[in-house]
Amino acid sequence: MAEAWNNNGNGASSKAAPLISDPWLLVSALALTAFGLVMVYSSSSALAGKRYLDSAHFFKHQLFHVLVGLGVMTWLASLDYERYRRWVWYALGGVLLALVLVLIPGIGHRAGGAARWLRLGIISVQPAELAKVALVLFLARYLAEHQAESKSLFKVFMPCLAVAGALVLPILAEPDLGMSLTLLSLTMVMLGVAGTRVTYLAVILAAAVPLLYRLVWLVPYRRDRVFAFLNPWEDPAGTGFQIIHSFLALGSGGFWGTGLGGSKQKLFYLPEPHTDFILAVLGEELGLWGLATVLALFLVLVWRGVQTALNARDLFGTYLALGCTLIVGLQAFVNAAVVMGMLPTKGLTLPFLSYGGSSIVTNFACVGLLLSVAGHQGRRA
Amino acid sequence: MTTGVSKNSRHWLRLRLVILGLGFTAGFLLLVGRAVDLQVIQREHLLARAQREFMRQVELTPRRGIIFDRNQEELAVSLDTESVYARPLGITTPKQTGQMLSQALAMPEEQVVKRLKEERGFVWVARRINPDRAEAVRSLELAGVGLINEPRRFYPYSNLACHVLGFAGMDAKGLEGVEAQYDTVLRGQVSKVTSLRDALGRTIYLTPAAFTTLPEGHHVILTVDKRLQYQVEKILAATVAKYRAIGGQAVVMVPQTGEVLALASLPAFNPNVFGRFPKESYRNRVITDTFEPGSTFKMFVAAAALNTRKAAPHSQYFCENGEWGIGGRVIHDTHEYGMLSLSEIIKFSSNIGAAKVGMGVGAEELYNTFKNFGFGRPSEVDLPGESRGILRPYRSWRPVDLANICFGQGVAVTGLQLAQAVAAVANGGVLMRPYLVKAVVDQSGHLVRENQPQVVGRAMGEREAGQLTAMLLEVTQPGGTGTQARVDPFPVAGKTGTAQKLDPSGGYSQSDYMAIFAGFLPADNPKAVVLVVVDTPKGQHYGGVVAGPAWSSIARAALDTLGTQPPSQGAQMVRAAMPQPPARTQPARAQRRPVDPAPALAQGKMPDLRGLTLREVLRLAREQRLLIQVNGWGRVVTQSPEPGLILEPRQELRVDLQPAEGGA
DSSP states (O other): OOSOSOOTTTTTTTTSOGGGSSHHHHHHHHHHHHHHHHHHHHHHHHHHHHHHSOTTHHHHHHHHHHHHHHHHHHHHHHSOTHHHHHHHHHHHHHHHHHHHHHHSBTTEEEETTEEEEEEETTEEEOHHHHHHHHHHHHHHHHHHHTGGGTTOIIIIIHHHHHHHHHHHHHHHHTTOHHHHHHHHHHHHHHHHHHTOOHHHHHHHHHHHHHHHIIIIITSHHHHHHHHHHHOGGGSTTTTTHHHHHHHHHHHHHTTTOSOTTOOSTTTTTSSSTTTTTHHHHHHHHHHHHHHHHHHHHHHHHHHHHHHHHHHOSSHHHHHHHHHHHHHHHHHHHHHHHHHTTSSOOOOOOOTTTSSOHHHHHHHHHHHHHHHHHHHOSSOOO | OOTTSOHHHHHHHHHHHHHHHHHHHHHHHHHHHHHHIIIIISHHHHHHHHHHHHHSOOOBOOBOOOEEOTTSOEEEEEEOOEEEEEOGGGOSOHHHHHHHHHHHHTOOHHHHHHHHTSSSSOEEEEEEEOHHHHHHHHHHOOTTEEEEEOOEEEOTTTTTTHHHHOOBOTTSOBOSHHHHHTHHHHHOOOBOOGGGBOTTSOBTTOOHHHHHTOOBOOEEEESOOHHHHHHHHHHHHHHHHHTTOSEEEEEEEOTTTOBEEEEEEESOOOGGGGGGSOGGGGOOHHHHOEEOOGGGGHHHHHHHHHHTTSOOTTOEEEOGGGEEEETTEEEEOSSOOSEEEHHHHHHHTOHHHHHHHHHHHOHHHHHHHHHHTTTTSOOOOSSSSOOOOBOOOGGGOOHHHHHHHHTTOSOBEEHHHHHHHHHHHHTTTEEEOOBSEEEEEOTTOOEEEEOOOOEEEEOSOHHHHHHHHHHHHHHTSTTSTTGGGOBTTBOOEEEEEEEEEEOTTSSEEEEEEEEEEEEEESTTSOOEEEEEEEESOSSOOOHHHHHHHHHHHHHHHHHHHHTOOOTTOGGGGGGGGSOOOOTTSOOOOOSSOOOOSHHHHHTTBOOOOTTOBHHHHHHHHHHHTOEEEEEESSEEEEEESOTTSBOOTTOEEEEEEEOOOTTO
């Protein structure tokens, strides 16, 4: 642990203030947030006006959470990430507790048929979002400490999977299949990068098939989603409704877009215009250039994350950076793919853009952690 | 990290990280590619589909303007009603929704469900339903089902002036009469809010407040006088009934301006429920049907003779003692006449005499005169579907044709053309374009357009018109054919006509006639031109006998309406006590001050409506959501329920109205 496995960061960045230790990373995250605030307002104003008689309802909430997220990010970035290694078990324990609490009727807050939120005073927290960070912290520490046995089934693969499973089970029970799959794929990719045997991953994937059959095929609404994905035009009024209206939004946008506020699909044609399908509204109002800009910003963020992982002073830093990058990158990719009909509907938000407090704060936390890794390449707390 | 981590291992870890980064890059490039596919390559058809969904919606028609009579009485109004629509794409359970809807609307379930299953963005379920059902649908709060304010056209006086008004169909589009002719004016700007409809079917950007300021069409003010129209219809109907005729026409015009004060055609229909009447009854026979004018046409032969100086009123013609062969045909008169003056030819209506007068004038001059009186061309009245009549070019006239035309055979005219031509005689020879719409005003009452009297041309000289009038005056003098059309003490100038109808098999019918009287009064100072045509009367068929009495009654009513007083006879001044204002001003009505309904309404009781105008009652009923039934016109005289009863919403209210009686 004592040794910096990488020397090139030594000295040079040691004096830089952590928050601007990686300006590209910070700027792309802030730019995405700015896009998000504008699009949340534009896409939700009609809905908010109808539901709350305040067209800025969602926008105000989002702005509040962005401010909270910025605070969390600044705080996390300023601390040496070495400190977070010690937090792993508390984080895991706390998140697990929260996940279980969510399932208890009366404590967990239900919305749309799923119990996903915990009410803490005036704010409500989605513990599954926090579980992503806790899992990444755990995996980063465990993989870093067991790098030598990275190919071991029992010393690395199974324990990591067990912890991930412990978090996934209560999330599955919420139910939130999208988030469960996110946590599992996060674990798989981190294990893969750490160097686990490909056969283990293959076996797990094979084992997942009957499980997915059970979880997807036998649950009508999920099965419909798969069908809708495969052939949305079959049932435009039913299962294909969402994805078709996403297509229509993107198609209406064209290259230049219809202009901010010009989306017609957001006018209740497109369900959840400000959360899962915010990218469709963005594509309609800002066109291809806007959509491509957002995707490019995410790619910049991913590459800066990979760079941070490569340049980290130790393996914990590497894996922590990797995990945080994955949280943002994987989810961005999956959400965009869903919006464009390349993956079945999952119910995943688009980091930094979609409306949602816990999601925003979690993503800023990830950037904070990345900045901390980037900003503490040469010295230790 | 522990020393167990080999340099090699670190190397592989770095490699896998870079590969991950490249994988992400490939993934995001794929996403951009897909975005190009959707937003550029597939754009056309996606956009078309999107627009089909939210643009191919129903247009919000503004509230149609009101049609007023010349005294601002409402003849056609728009009442607020609601229509039920559905957005099938937003309905997940069409069966269930359809069942509930069909119950609320009392419609067959399959029919409703079928509509809800249509693959369209918008369908009508039921239109212009009564408030009860609208309320029932509203209370169901069904997703994808909504109500739209769609005003319904209401004609408070049912049949009154139905052929002038015409009617507006389901989409508030005028289909007949003034409703059709002035459709764009009445309809106003159709607002294209269609593209602003959201998935819930609500109209976006049209806040509830915007509904109250729904763009409205302009109001149209007719030249027609409702009270006169009512009497004209009553008199005409009585005559048609008396002679078991198949139809009838009546027109009252102001000769100096061409304003039509009344226009009636039978059979009639009720524009509120026009669908229940045969299509045939929609026809405004006064302008669409042509008939041979018969003897009435002789006055225009005389006009040609006077105008061309080929004859004077006293010019003598030998009438062949009732039988005259010409061009292989024999012309008959009803009586045997020897020598008759031109004036007498008109008075006794001699066919032979008229033919001889016409031959003296010559085909070309006759033809030109007829043309100048407006025959053979549309009068350009502001109603749709006008016929031009038949007036063949004079070059094709054989001598026998010329003779026939002189007593109104072989030509065909519309009732309005005939009235217009007679009006030209009354107007000193100047032909005016007849018109039915005085003015168009906007919602706030500002004049948008005013139709001014329009001179078509001079049909005959002024002096000659005077001579002709004197001759026509003789018709209603003792011995003339039109004595039953007298309106004492006013001098009446007119001409009878008894035209044999053409048999469908060819030739003239021996049993079917058109009985006509056309004329004006007072002859010395013409105020009104009146035409009465009775189609195929039974029993009697002479124009003077059948149409004459009706003409007299209508003419008297017209003078009453216009407030014309008998010439210089002090004893007759009794009528002057009546508050009969000139036609252009608001008539003074109501001898009884109506009670203010507000206090009763505040207590939830039926107010005393007596003395209120139709407009006031309609507004009150609309506000209180009462189902109103109106009988008559003028002011309320009786009402049911009685004043003081507890009001319930959607209660039926029946009011009988009567015109204010002068001097009462």
